[in-house]
Amino acid sequence: AQSVTQLGSHVSVSEGALVLLRCNYSSSVPPYLFWYVQYPNQGLQLLLKYTSAATLVKGINGFEAEFKKSETSFHLTKPSAHMSDAAEYFCAVTKAAGNKLTFGGGTRVLVKP
Amino acid sequence: GAVVSQHPSWVICKSGTSVKIECRSLDFQATTMFWYRQFPKQSLMLMATSNEGSKATYEQGVEKDKFLINHASLTLSTLTVTSAHPEDSSFYICSAHDLAATSYNEQFFGPGTRLTVL
Numbered sequence: 001a002q003s004v005t006q007l008g009s010h011v012s013v014s015e016g017a018l019v020l021l022r023c024n025y026s027s028s029v030p031p032y033l034f035w036y037v038q039y040p041n042q043g044l045q046l047l048l049k050y051t052s053a054a055t056l057v058k059g060i061n062g063f064e065a066e067f068k069k070s071e072t073s074f075h076l077t078k079p080s081a082h083m084s085d086a087a088e089y090f091c092a093v094t095k096a097a098g099n100k101l102t103f104g105g106g107t108r109v110l111v112k113p
Numbered sequence: 114g115a116v117v118s119q120h121p122s123w124v125i126c127k128s129g130t131s132v133k134i135e136c137r138s139l140d141f142q143a144t145t146m147f148w149y150r151q152f153p154k155q156s157l158m159l160m161a162t163s164n165e166g167s168k169a170t171y172e173q174g175v176e177k178d179k180f181l182i183n184h185a186s187l188t189l190s191t192l193t194v195t196s197a198h199p200e201d202s203s204f205y206i207c208s209a210h211d212l213a214a215t216s217y218n219e220q221f222f223g224p225g226t227r228l229t230v231l
Contacts (some may be wrong), residue, residue, distance in 0.1 A: 034219065043117075043206050043222040044157075090156060100147060101208075101220060103156045 002027040006104035019078040023091035033074040034092040119223035136207030142187040143209035151204040197230045
């Protein structure tokens with residue numbers, strides 16, 4: 001079985017400050033890991049994915065995440081928050097291509113001016 | 114590319130009626146589509162996996178007779194909520210798996226359908 005834990009259901013950051021969203025996973029096999037963003041009343045947009053290539057993954061909108069096997073983590077960061085980053089972020093894991101995703105509980109990001 | 118649409122984007126219905134939601138992959142073929150349900154301020158919960166030409170696989174606790182899934186073609190899957198009740202009110206999101214992608218083929222998500230049952 002696989003699972004995902006996102007620490008912190010809400011994160012508040014100031015505009016221009018570092019954004020750090022935490023994700024820990026458990027998986028019986030090497031995982032595929034994803035970060036998605038969801039704006040209100042919309043579907044999910046892929047930010048980035050880890051598929052066993054480089055451990056540091058760069059995504060869209062200035063986000064990046066680092067896969068750390070020893071810590072079973074896949075934390076998402078952005079050096080400088082923008083007001084448009086206010087949204088819900090989901091970490092997800094799957095064990096095989098095309099297989100079902102297991103989502104974390106989500107982290108809502110609030111960006112203060 | 115890799116666009117998934119859902120129709121309708123929102124629907125309001127009376128209790129006891131049935132509602133059909135369509136999920137289409139517009140520019141790729143999808144052997145597998147997934148249906149998720151999302152309650153307000155909560156995460157996505159997988160309801161079922163829809164495979165073209167075969168019966169859907171439902172997650173534990175999801176009533177297959179209430180949530181009918183049909184995947185008749187490589188670009189269309191439908192979810193029918195039968196005899197809907199207010200507790201079925203939710204945001205329903207589908208995703209599709211690109212058959213032709215050679216690298217890890219991520220799932221592409223539709224924009225969601227907001228169902229409100231009165």
